[in-house]
């Protein structure tokens with residue numbers, strides 16, 4: 001049997017604030033296998049981003065177990081986690097998170113710096129990806145010179161530059177219009193189907209969620225639906241407000 | 243990898259030029275001040291050492307009057323108790339290579355229309371030995387000139403310059419206090435004395451001439467002071483005791499009575515002066531170092547601001563795989579680049595400033611490679627030291643907190 005890419009058991013997460021501990025994830029268990037395309041939906045504040053950040057090794061759980069490709073993440077050192085973020089996981093943020101000072105090709109090539117790839121090869125790979133997301137002509141532009149949809153493509157290209165097995169996207173179309181959203185989702189579909197990349201994507205939009213095969217519905221820090229998108233009832237696909 | 247890091251650091255610095263410039267300015271001023279102060283301090287030290295060297299080595303000065311509580315009682319030997327015979331006797335002591343009686347006074351020198359007031363010293367040919375002073379032209383007067391009090395003179399370079407200009411003075415006759423003197427020789431250049439006097443502004447005549455003709459001393463054959471030279475540094479203490487005993491004997495001073503003369507070890511005094519100059523030089527350097535420290539704190543301050551401002555960038559870099567050490571290195575490199583470039587410019591400013599001081603204020607300055615190398619080492623150390631804390635702070639951030647930072 002294949003090792004699952006993500007294996008989460010009884011995961012809890014609480015934030016410590018001045019007002020005390022705020023429980024956000026409450027006993028979440030989840031297994032994602034190689035090649036799956038998963039959409040996570042849920043009301044605002046239900047803990048979607050919190051879960052994504054833990055899966056992406058940007059944050060740690062309060063308790064419970066998270067195995068990434070069979071390795072218990074809580075036993076890894078900071079450098080090992082950095083290595084996972086660099087080469088195993090690609091992360092696409094809602095806010096793009098590009099470096100404003102740096103050209104688009106350099107933005108895409110950034111993860112390769114931390115892998116010690118020589119500059120010429122870095123730029124070659126970045127330009128290949130620029131072509132793939134349809135922005136080949138903009139390699140020397142800076143993030144503030146292109147549209148939001150184009151910035152998101154750059155962010156996706158950056159997430160892909162190290163050829164990760166797992167792509168995480170937290171509301172990648174949240175700031176984009178419908179048409180642009182579909183274009184972005186077409187890229188994700190292709191990555192999943194053609195390259196076999198496992199994708200976990202958070203969204204508020206049912207149309208976006210339908211690109212995935214499997215749907216997870218979070219409500220107040222718990223999983224209330226986990227099954228095929230096709231079989232999900234309208235209450236699990238509804239956009240906002242729980 | 244390090245090349246990429248340098249490139250990144252460079253472009254980050256370029257992104258905020260004014261701030262980078264101002265931070266560098268702190269370093270420039272700090273390093274510039276250290277270089278300048280060291281140059282001035284070491285210049286002063288060198289000047290002292292040069293004048294000590296020009297003074298003559300293993301030197302004693304014997305003055306009239308005794309040292310009681312509160313220094314020489316008879317300032318400058320007002321009641322002369324020493325005479326040329328004392329000098330002669332001292333020169334015959336063992337381990338004494340030469341001794342010269344000294345009768346100084348000021349006089350007016352005239353050559354044609356030119357007129358120059360200077361210090362004229364009456365002494366013996368031994369004077370040149372004691373002071374390690376050679377002639378640049380002509381020849382010295384002889385003991386026979388001393389015996390017969392001839393009217394001959396040796397001139398210092400400054401006097402020659404003022405009376406003769408480019409003319410050759412040897413063999414010419416000048417008038418000193420209205421009496422004719424033949425110029426036998428010109429003294430070699432000596433430069434400044436410890437107390438800043440121009441040692442070349444002088445003239446030397448036979449001691450007897452000075453006593454009988456030029457100044458007409460109140461007490462016949464007395465001299466103002468005697469200069470004596472020991473033949474080695476080791477002999478100095480022995481010679482000092484011997485001179486004391488000899489003069490007490492010659493002056494018939496009873497057991498227990500006070501000396502009527504004072505023996506001064508000039509070499510010991512010179513050593514003290516040299517030490518003082520060295521301490522001064524160190525102190526100047528130390529004071530200037532404070533501005534270097536302030537420059538360093540400026541770097542730390544700016545780096546802290548920069549780290550806070552770029553928290554999101556740090557978060558992004560971490561999210562895509564930067565290790566703590568990558569972030570650390572990035573910020574540390576920025577600090578080091580700022581301090582090293584600042585140091586480089588600072589060295590230029592310091593050297594330029596030192597040359598300007600030399601040119602405009604006429605001070606002696608001395609720039610040694612050591613002070614420049616030290617400045618660079620200190621600047622790099624300051625960069626690492628003051629860059630470390632901000633860089634550490636950046637590297638220690640948790641990715642999620644850095645990403646969320648607004």
Ligand SMILES: Nc1ncnc2c1ncn2[C@@H]1O[C@H](COP(=O)(O)OP(=O)(O)OP(=O)(O)O)[C@@H](O)[C@H]1O
Nearest residue numbers: 015016017022024043044045046047048049050051
């Ligand atoms: N750093 C934090 N400190 C304290 N509370 C936090 C922190 N981050 C998130 N929370 C809280 O945790 C809960 C879940 O937040 P999370 O960002 O995971 O929600 P979400 O499902 O992604 O919402 P949205 O759809 O609006 O993005 C919220 O109630 C939020 O207030």
Ligand SMILES: [Mg+2]
Nearest residue numbers: 048049050170
């Ligand atoms: Mg969210």
